[in-house]
Amino acid sequence: FMSEMVAALCLSTGYRYAGDRMWHTLTLLFALVPCALVQLSLVFIHRDVSRDRPLVLLLHLLQLGPLV
Secondary structure (H helix, E strand, C coil), X not given: CHHHHHHHHXXXXXXXXXXXXXXXXXXXXXXXXXXXXXXXXXXXXXXXXXXXXXXXXXXXXXXXXXXX
């Protein structure tokens, strides 16, 4: 999961330095939107109503939820 994000960010950076703004934007869009949706769904799955777990929420906000 994390290596896929790193690869997408490296590819996006390469597009930006090459001056191809459209592919740079599309690469970021297709990398970050699914990642954000996965994190949002994991927040609801790991949500424990009986306890307040701010560390888990923070990890999901930092896109590190799958490591939990």
